[in-house]
Amino acid sequence: MSRHSYIKRPNRPLQFYAALFLVVLYLPVLFLPLFSFNTSIYVKFPLTGFTFQWYVELMDREPVWAALMNSLRVGITTSIISTGFGVFAAKAITRYRLPGKGPLIGFIMLPLVVPGIIFGVALLVLISRLGIQLSLVTVTVGHVIVCLPFAIATMIPRFEGFDPSVEEASADLGENAWWTFWRVTFPMVFPGILASLLLTFTVSFDEFIMAFFLSGTDPTLPMYIWSQLRFPKEFPSILALASIILVVSFALVFLGQWLNRDTQATDLNSE
Amino acid sequence: MDVIDQLGSLKEGKLSRRKFTTSLMAAGIGVMTTPLATRKAGAAAADQGTFFTWGGYDIPELFAPYKEKHGELPNFAVFGGAEEALTKMLGGYVVDVSHPCNSGIPRWIASGLFQPIDTSRLSNWADVMPELYDLKGNIVDGKPYLAPFDWGQTSITYRTDMFEVEGEESWDMLWDERYKGRLGSLASGGDAWWCGAIKAGVPLTEIDTPDAFEKIAAVMRAQRPLIRLYTDDTTTLEQALASGELVAAMTWNSSAALLQADGVPVRFAKPKEGALTWVCGLMIHKDAPNLDLAYDIIDSLLSVESGKFMISDYGYGHSNIKAFDGFDDETLQGLGLSKTPADILAGGHFQIPQSQQWETKMNTLFEEIKSGF
Amino acid sequence: MSITNGPMPDDATGLRKTSRLGALLQRSEAARGFTLLSPTLFIMAVGILVPIGILVVMSFWTQVGFGFDTTATTANYQMAAERPIYGALLRRSLWMSGMATMATVILSYPMAYFVAFHVHRNKMMWIVLITLPFWTSYLLRVFAWKVVLGYHGVINSALMNLGLIEAPLEFLLYSQSAVVITLAHAWAAFAILPMYVSLEKIDKSLLEAATDLGDGPIARFLRITLPLSLPGVISASLLIFIPTTGDYITPTLLGGPDGAMIGNLIQKQFGAINNWPMGAALSIILMLSIGAIAVSFMLIANFVRKRIS
Numbered sequence: 001m002s003r004h005s006y007i008k009r010p011n012r013p014l015q016f017y018a019a020l021f022l023v024v025l026y027l028p029v030l031f032l033p034l035f036s037f038n039t040s041i042y043v044k045f046p047l048t049g050f051t052f053q054w055y056v057e058l059m060d061r062e063p064v065w066a067a068l069m070n071s072l073r074v075g076i077t078t079s080i081i082s083t084g085f086g087v088f089a090a091k092a093i094t095r096y097r098l099p100g101k102g103p104l105i106g107f108i109m110l111p112l113v114v115p116g117i118i119f120g121v122a123l124l125v126l127i128s129r130l131g132i133q134l135s136l137v138t139v140t141v142g143h144v145i146v147c148l149p150f151a152i153a154t155m156i157p158r159f160e161g162f163d164p165s166v167e168e169a170s171a172d173l174g175e176n177a178w179w180t181f182w183r184v185t186f187p188m189v190f191p192g193i194l195a196s197l198l199l200t201f202t203v204s205f206d207e208f209i210m211a212f213f214l215s216g217t218d219p220t221l222p223m224y225i226w227s228q229l230r231f232p233k234e235f236p237s238i239l240a241l242a243s244i245i246l247v248v249s250f251a252l253v254f255l256g257q258w259l260n261r262d263t264q265a266t267d268l269n270s271e
Numbered sequence: 272m273d274v275i276d277q278l279g280s281l282k283e284g285k286l287s288r289r290k291f292t293t294s295l296m297a298a299g300i301g302v303m304t305t306p307l308a309t310r311k312a313g314a315a316a317a318d319q320g321t322f323f324t325w326g327g328y329d330i331p332e333l334f335a336p337y338k339e340k341h342g343e344l345p346n347f348a349v350f351g352g353a354e355e356a357l358t359k360m361l362g363g364y365v366v367d368v369s370h371p372c373n374s375g376i377p378r379w380i381a382s383g384l385f386q387p388i389d390t391s392r393l394s395n396w397a398d399v400m401p402e403l404y405d406l407k408g409n410i411v412d413g414k415p416y417l418a419p420f421d422w423g424q425t426s427i428t429y430r431t432d433m434f435e436v437e438g439e440e441s442w443d444m445l446w447d448e449r450y451k452g453r454l455g456s457l458a459s460g461g462d463a464w465w466c467g468a469i470k471a472g473v474p475l476t477e478i479d480t481p482d483a484f485e486k487i488a489a490v491m492r493a494q495r496p497l498i499r500l501y502t503d504d505t506t507t508l509e510q511a512l513a514s515g516e517l518v519a520a521m522t523w524n525s526s527a528a529l530l531q532a533d534g535v536p537v538r539f540a541k542p543k544e545g546a547l548t549w550v551c552g553l554m555i556h557k558d559a560p561n562l563d564l565a566y567d568i569i570d571s572l573l574s575v576e577s578g579k580f581m582i583s584d585y586g587y588g589h590s591n592i593k594a595f596d597g598f599d600d601e602t603l604q605g606l607g608l609s610k611t612p613a614d615i616l617a618g619g620h621f622q623i624p625q626s627q628q629w630e631t632k633m634n635t636l637f638e639e640i641k642s643g644f
Numbered sequence: 645m646s647i648t649n650g651p652m653p654d655d656a657t658g659l660r661k662t663s664r665l666g667a668l669l670q671r672s673e674a675a676r677g678f679t680l681l682s683p684t685l686f687i688m689a690v691g692i693l694v695p696i697g698i699l700v701v702m703s704f705w706t707q708v709g710f711g712f713d714t715t716a717t718t719a720n721y722q723m724a725a726e727r728p729i730y731g732a733l734l735r736r737s738l739w740m741s742g743m744a745t746m747a748t749v750i751l752s753y754p755m756a757y758f759v760a761f762h763v764h765r766n767k768m769m770w771i772v773l774i775t776l777p778f779w780t781s782y783l784l785r786v787f788a789w790k791v792v793l794g795y796h797g798v799i800n801s802a803l804m805n806l807g808l809i810e811a812p813l814e815f816l817l818y819s820q821s822a823v824v825i826t827l828a829h830a831w832a833a834f835a836i837l838p839m840y841v842s843l844e845k846i847d848k849s850l851l852e853a854a855t856d857l858g859d860g861p862i863a864r865f866l867r868i869t870l871p872l873s874l875p876g877v878i879s880a881s882l883l884i885f886i887p888t889t890g891d892y893i894t895p896t897l898l899g900g901p902d903g904a905m906i907g908n909l910i911q912k913q914f915g916a917i918n919n920w921p922m923g924a925a926l927s928i929i930l931m932l933s934i935g936a937i938a939v940s941f942m943l944i945a946n947f948v949r950k951r952i953s
Contacts (some may be wrong), residue, residue, distance in 0.1 A: 096677025
């Protein structure tokens with residue numbers, strides 16, 4: 001280990017920079033919860049007092065609850081569909097030699113990089129040409145497309161992380177493919193599936209651009225927030241709502257990443 | 272965390288595979304049934320009619336009769352401009368009632384998306400002022416498509432303590448170089464372009480001519496560098512006026528009324544060239560999923576109590592003549608309103624319906640100007 | 645769970661019985677792989693290829709009132725070429741996301757370097773901590789910046805309370821810099837991952853060798869670390885540059901009249917302006933320009949890398 005001494009040596013300026021980086025990364029977002037407990041309806045310093053009033057008000061708002069339910073429905077459906085498809089896709093990508101695999105993966109991962117507005121607009125055009133009414137279903141379709149790459153990317157390291165010979169051994173022992181999957185593969189990749197469910201749910205729950213173009217009369221939670229941003233009297237309640245969403249998203253993503261942590265660690269290190 | 276415990280015990284071999292599978296199935300069933308459960312919970316709101324409207328109209332004060340009858344408020348969907356709303360409905364968005372204004376009536380009817388109103392189903396129709404529904408293109412085969420609801424003006428709201436008026440109030444105020452970077456405007460061409468026409472001295476009857484396009488574009492271009500903010504969001508304008516970020520902005524009556532109620536020193540200008548006058552109202556979608564509720568939404572909006580709220584809190588005119596009963600002439604004049612709206616409508620600049628081609632052309636051009644071209 | 649009920653291509657019956665399909669599936673690895681991949685490929689084809697295909701077709705139509713004239717014409721593209729607004733907004737978008745990309749990559753690189761070389765325990769913890777904000781609502785993060793940069797927002801009110809300024813700074817909000825700051829902040833978490841991965845991959849013995857040959861820390865960084873981490877820098881740049889070019893929420897909330905981007909105009913073609921074919925044409929133009937820039941950037945970066953190493 002002494003060979004790496006100069007690497008091991010703590011680099012003070014860099015440590016300071018890293019700490020500052022994290023502060024700047026989190027600080028703007030943390031202002032939302034901070035002001036959600038402030039008594040003034042204006043978002044400015046100095047803080048005027050501590051209150052739970054905005055959270056209490058939030059509880060009485062029916063549209064908030066309706067929007068929350070819409071988002072839950074879309075999020076749960078999206079996470080199940082995209083994780084379900086993602087399991088097969090991840091298995092196919094890691095276990096089989098496929099001709100043209102590289103371009104195919106690139107194609108599947110497209111939604112990660114192509115600007116959301118292009119997919120939103122393109123799907124809107126398709127859906128309106130087909131004469132389909134905009135609804136939560138169309139939002140879900142949009143979200144599945146956005147979430148599938150995340151699901152697959154989350155599960156690939158899981159499949160890479162365990163030895164295919166375990167599956168082969170199971171097959172040799174006379175288990176059929178169905179049971180091999182069910183009793184060997186599935187438990188092994190289960191943390192990845194869970195992580196994918198959590199992450200895709202969060203992405204869908206927070207997604208705005210697809211919802212902006214594809215939602216009908218039922219708003220998702222981000223759409224509702226967008227429509228309420230304009231009312232100063234509602235502003236603190238929206239801050240409260242935003243804070244709740246942030247906390248829940250943080251918790252879900254953290255849990256998801258934590259469940260999948262061993263694969264990521266090995267994956268990132270081995271790559 | 273149950274799941275983590277389970278995973279832990281699986282790793283340690285405490286949990287048999289069979290047991291693991293069982294608990295997994297249970298979790299699976301849980302996840303699968305959640306959407307169904309939520310569907311049920313969300314159903315209540317789905318039973319109500321949907322009102323697709325401008326921001327600020329989605330408030331309980333306007334739906335007291337509706338709430339009394341149905342126990343809940345209608346569902347609301349909010350748009351920033353009437354063009355945006357029409358485009359969205361043309362794209363397959365279906366609502367029960369929407370909220371266009373007089374300049375859009377013929378085009379909205381021509382879109383084929385709306386049905387005529389059976390006025391016998393509206394208990395408040397008898398009190399609606401006829402000059403408000405007797406608008407160009409509104410009555411087809413003896414039936415109106417638009418039930419008038421609110422009317423008012425687009426003018427300038429300015430800070431009396433920060434904006435020094437030179438001479439008379441005028442549209443020049445929004446072209447005042449002294450306040451460069453502290454002026455605001457509505458972003459939608461439906462208001463701004465028409466106000467530009469008034470400023471440019473183009474008669475609204477001739478707004479469709481190439482000459483008018485040139486003249487109006489010229490004044491809008493001249494105004495562009497002075498404007499800090501174009502927005503369809505009245506609240507953003509109001510907040511900016513309240514904080515002093517803006518000293519004057521193009522707004523509707525309600526912004527001035529709301530700011531005055533908050534004690535902000537503002538005035539709703541009566542420009543010497545005249546303000547832009549408009550009438551907005553309600554149309555029923557041809558495929559309205561809740562037709563009965565659609566009529567209840569309209570009837571609720573046309574009621575005297577909604578009207579009183581519109582006048583007192585928003586400073587808008589209402590279509591129900593009885594809504595004016597509690598207000599004296601002085602109050603109404605202060606708001607720029609009158610019990611005989613015909614005076615106001617005749618005196619101001621009233622928007623004239625244009626073709627869809629004109630709207631697209633105007634909006635394209637206005638977007639270019641707003642972006643600095 | 646749907647996974648368990650899903651179609652299992654290598655289902656027992658299909659394998660055990662000598663049905664032709666089963667035999668084929670068993671024999672051809674590729675066929676089995678593709679079967680597993682098919683639901684994903686199907687939904688991606690329906691969700692990406694078909695809509696974009698229709699978008700391309702529509703970009704050759706013209707809007708007539710509420711309907712479309714479906715005779716193919718390049719009028720939209722001609723208009724985009726002739727009228728200055730389209731090109732200028734496109735250039736401005738590319739410029740602004742270029743700035744945001746540069747800022748993000750430069751600011752995130754030391755962080756990625758720190759985690760790769762100076763964090764020895766709980767590495768994963770750090771990675772999760774850095775990427776966490778990226779997963780949360782984009783809308784809320786933009787919104788948070790509006791709260792921070794606003795006229796009476798966090799920065800202005802704090803500075804005024806401290807007595808450092810007398811009137812709020814107006815340039816903070818409604819400007820191009822507001823958009824660039826917000827974009828850079830929003831995508832920082834995303835930028836770190838690829839850079840971290842390529843830094844982490846660097847063989848430490850190379851650094852050791854360089855030290856033995858007498859290289860100081862700076863020379864070592866320039867000769868070894870930087871060139872070897874370039875692939876990460878390239879993918880980070882593309883991962884930020886491509887999606888931000890089409891953004892329209894940030895400019896809408898924070899940009900003001902001078903901060904509008906091409907995404908805003910596209911969105912308006914589908915809204916107030918009501919000219920869908922023009923909007924389709926602009927989307928295609930945006931996609932092609934991004935593609936062209938991404939490809940040339942990659943070529944240049946590869947060339948540079950070859951020269952360095």
